[in-house]
């Protein structure tokens with residue numbers, strides 16, 4: 182796609198704050214010309230007017246061309262289009278990482294005719310210039326925002342085109358089938374048409390199966406991307422905060438033998454096999470004795486309502502009590518795991534009494550104090566949230582709700598086309614569905630672009646990317 186932007190954009194590309202290095206990026210037709218007015222190579226004999234050597238670091242001074250003031254000593258690198266990130270001429274200034282310096286540098290670039298880049302505008306240009314497709318652009322944002330190693334890995338693979346590569350043959354098949362059918366419409370010869378319908382149907386069925394396969398990744402894909410909320414619930418003193426700390430692998434919550442120690446809700450990020458876990462420690466659920474505790478308990482109820490999974494903690498060293506029954510009652514209708522804690526102490530909790538009240542919920546025995554059984558609990562959590570399907574985050578190719586919606590829509594459209602063919606409607610009817618499917622798939626990679634989509638996607642980027 183040929184795209185010629187008229188203006189040259191500039192922005193700080195490194196995060197806000199102080200650091201060893203801060204990068205200012207300049208992209209567009211006037212990048213070199215603007216850079217020349219502010220940047221003065223230090224090397225003797227370097228002709229000031231000469232263009233920057235491509236892809237080579239040049240040490241120099243950045244000066245305000247109006248006043249001659251020295252702003253910073255920096256390294257400039259020139260990436261000539263079209264083989265640059267944006268596909269245009271790009272200059273990157275590696276300055277000292279001071280927000281004051283970087284802001285000043287951008288200011289003089291703007292004074293020299295550059296325009297301040299909007300969020301994601303460099304990547305938008307990369308897309309418009311055909312350097313990357315939309316799934317890759319979105320993956321760049323996901324990579325930047327990744328909070329776990331797995332999220333980063335999945336984003337990296339998508340950035341390298343894993344999803345686009347899977348979709349390409351499907352688009353090709355749809356196009357082939359469309360061409361065949363358009364031809365059939367042109368040359369109406371009954372024998373040939375009925376002959377090829379069977380084989381066209383087979384091809385469409387293969388496409389439907391593949392779309393279903395890709396869509397099925399979304400369950401785990403969404404887990405990898407968004408993670409899940411797990412609340413730890415139980416009466417006071419059963420060891421909720423101890424378990425919270427165990428799962429976080431640090432002493433985050435205060436643990437004491439005094440019932441009611443945890444009053445407010447604590448939320449921290451943990452991860453199991455690369456799935457981000459938003460873990461919530463709560464005040465004990467019981468008939469409250471004071472006002473603060475009552476408020477804490479209110480929040481615990483909220484946490485139960487908000488959680489994707491609840492860990493119901495019971496004290497294995499004591500018989501089941503009324504307060505435990507209350508907890509089991511309150512968590513009755515949410516997905517839950519029963520965790521029987523204090524395994525290191527003599528067992529006084531009758532498993533049958535628990536079973537009778539919990540039905541199907543899996544039971545794990547642990548000691549939050551010694552760590553015994555905690556890995557098994559992690560495994561059980563993973564199995565519960567992935568519904569027992571073998572989970573390998575490495576294979577996830579679909580994490581994005583937009584992609585998922587379009588793949589489901591494409592599948593629907595192909596199904597409709599197939600139905601039309603099977604029920605003996607004319608090719609024209611089936612063609613409508615196939616064109617719809619193709620358009621949906623095209624929207625994923627951006628081959629069919631709609632202004633609104635672009636705006637929505639790129640506005641979620643940070644400035645300078």
Ligand SMILES: Nc1nc2c(ncn2[C@@H]2O[C@H](COP(=O)(O)OP(=O)(O)O)[C@@H](O)[C@H]2O)c(=O)[nH]1
Pocket residue numbers: 415416417418419420421422423424435436437438439440441442443465522523524525526547548549550551
């Ligand atoms: N023996 C033993 N004591 C534990 C275990 N887990 C927690 N405790 C103790 O039980 C008390 C209450 O623990 P805490 O985590 O604060 O419980 P919470 O009120 O449910 O948050 C503390 O004295 C802990 O040291 C365990 O697995 N074994």
Ligand SMILES: [Mg+2]
Pocket residue numbers: 421422423434435442443463464
């Ligand atoms: Mg606690």
